[in-house]
Amino acid sequence: MIDQLLSKLKRNKAVVGVVGLGYVGLPLVREFIRGGAKVIGFDLDPAKVKTLMAGRSYIEHIPSATVKQMLRGRRFEATTDFKRLSRPDCILICVPTPLTHMREPDMTYVEATARQISPRLRKGQLIVLESTTYPGTTREVMLPILAGSGLKVGRDFFLAFSPEREDPGRKDYSTRTIPKVVGGYDRNSLKAATACYRIAIDTVVPVSSCEAAEACKILENTYRCINIALVNELKVLFDRMGIDVWEVIAAAATKPFGFTAFYPGPGLGGHCIPIDPFYLSWKAREYGLATRFIELAGEVNLAMPHFVVAKLMDALNQRGKPLKGSRVLVLGMAYKKDVDDMRESPSLELVELLKQRGARVDYNDPHIPKTPRTREHDLRMRSVPLTAGRLKRYEAVLISTDHTTYDYQFIVDHAKLVIDTRNATKKVTRGRKKILKA
Numbered sequence: 100m101i102d103q104l105l106s107k108l109k110r111n112k113a114v115v116g117v118v119g120l121g122y123v124g125l126p127l128v129r130e131f132i133r134g135g136a137k138v139i140g141f142d143l144d145p146a147k148v149k150t151l152m153a154g155r156s157y158i159e160h161i162p163s164a165t166v167k168q169m170l171r172g173r174r175f176e177a178t179t180d181f182k183r184l185s186r187p188d189c190i191l192i193c194v195p196t197p198l199t200h201m202r203e204p205d206m207t208y209v210e211a212t213a214r215q216i217s218p219r220l221r222k223g224q225l226i227v228l229e230s231t232t233y234p235g236t237t238r239e240v241m242l243p244i245l246a247g248s249g250l251k252v253g254r255d256f257f258l259a260f261s262p263e264r265e266d267p268g269r270k271d272y273s274t275r276t277i278p279k280v281v282g283g284y285d286r287n288s289l290k291a292a293t294a295c296y297r298i299a300i301d302t303v304v305p306v307s308s309c310e311a312a313e314a315c316k317i318l319e320n321t322y323r324c325i326n327i328a329l330v331n332e333l334k335v336l337f338d339r340m341g342i343d344v345w346e347v348i349a350a351a352a353t354k355p356f357g358f359t360a361f362y363p364g365p366g367l368g369g370h371c372i373p374i375d376p377f378y379l380s381w382k383a384r385e386y387g388l389a390t391r392f393i394e395l396a397g398e399v400n401l402a403m404p405h406f407v408v409a410k411l412m413d414a415l416n417q418r419g420k421p422l423k424g425s426r427v428l429v430l431g432m433a434y435k436k437d438v439d440d441m442r443e444s445p446s447l448e449l450v451e452l453l454k455q456r457g458a459r460v461d462y463n464d465p466h467i468p469k470t471p472r473t474r475e476h477d478l479r480m481r482s483v484p485l486t487a488g489r490l491k492r493y494e495a496v497l498i499s500t501d502h503t504t505y506d507y508q509f510i511v512d513h514a515k516l517v518i519d520t521r522n523a524t525k526k527v528t529r530g531r532k533k534i535l536k537a
């Protein structure tokens with residue numbers, strides 16, 4: 100079986116299936132098509148499938164022209180018909196891995212996908228999980244469900260884990276140029292997965308097991324989570340000491356070795372950094388160990404929106420205004436600059452905290468015209484226009500996300516008070532007295 104699959108992959112005759120056509124799945128489809136493969140995309144959401152098949156995109160940084168190009172020459176097809184899972188030679192799984200309300204791993208999407216594949220699993224197929232998860236998921240969650248097919252892993256079908264490293268909005272690296280770590284269940288699975296990714300990705304980095312590949316992704320995100328917590332904690336301390344944390348980080352970053360700059364902010368956002376480390380904490384408990392760095396980082400980062408709101412309240416107080424009844428404009432609803440993704444965005448928390456304290460809150464975000472419902476929040480708000488007249492109406496303007504399209508001098512010129520959580524106003528020259536970093 101393995102020789103047949105490897106030969107197909109070598110000749111680029113293998114059909115690739117991608118399950119979950121979101122922020123991760125869709126760019127992956129694009130790269131396999133660019134690499135010359137034929138791709139079938141599977142998603143539960145009929146609206147997404149319909150949009151793609153009509154040649155349109157629902158992700159801001161993937162233009163509709165790219166989708167049209169993907170559809171050309173019948174190289175790509177999107178479907179909700181999971182019976183067709185038996186067709187692809189390689190199935191790459193990019194479904195969500197969120198946390199439950201109890202902040203535990205929610206494996207329901209991964210399990211559901213394995214259950215969709217299992218009855219259709221055929222000899223010679225390669226299954227790769229890409230969703231970020233704790234070490235052990237591929238072996239302990241995926242394999243038992245797939246083995247229910249009666250086929251034997253390593254002989255009849257192949258199983259691997261390869262973490263997605265997508266960073267939406269990044270210009271210097273793309274899905275193709277970000278090296279891809281691959282861990283196989285066994286030697287054959289590793290060979291198959293490595294050959295598969297070589298179609299689409301410039302550099303494939305094999306590791307010894309699925310667990311090593313799973314742990315690699317969690318290490319990367321935990322490293323970010325902890326370093327962001329460190330600078331967030333220092334931000335609070337330096338603020339009290341009258342030192343500008345952004346100036347300090349810029350100075351430290353001039354050291355050519357031994358220091359990587361991370362930046363403070365209003366809290367942690369996105370689908371990865373606030374969530375993935377807790378997958379590892381959860382798993383660590385099975386081994387009787389605590390992940391104290393992760394817990395501490397979570398605690399520090401979760402406190403950030405409260406710090407920002409306290410700074411805003413203090414600043415209003417100085418001006419003889421209570422937060423209750425004051426109008427506040429939040430700039431940026433996305434979790435980071437220049438993206439249209441607001442999952443876990445700290446702006447959501449900021450809006451909630453401000454509203455709970457009686458503020459009248461609006462937001463502007465050129466990438467998010469209205470707030471979609473998320474698992475924790477349903478704000479039902481629409482982005483308001485950013486005009487001089489409007490800016491003047493608010494007691495405070497709170498910069499939560501530093502989109503590059505914002506004209507920060509214009510904002511400061513017309514606002515009464517600007518709370519800047521991202522050092523976005525660093526180049527503003529007029530009206531600096533109105534700016535408070537938080």
Ligand SMILES: NC(=O)c1ccc[n+]([C@@H]2O[C@H](COP(=O)([O-])OP(=O)(O)OC[C@H]3O[C@@H](n4cnc5c(N)ncnc54)[C@H](O)[C@@H]3O)[C@@H](O)[C@H]2O)c1
Nearest residue numbers: 119120121122123142143144193194196211230231263265
């Ligand atoms: N977004 C990122 O930047 C990023 C980066 C690295 C890793 N990841 C990881 O990649 C995984 C996917 O994240 P995403 O951002 O692409 O999520 P997403 O929500 O954008 O996309 C997931 C897609 O899967 C579909 N789906 C859900 N259940 C399904 C099922 N059973 N069968 C078929 N389709 C199903 C959803 O409809 C959705 O279109 C997660 O584990 C995430 O942690 C994301």
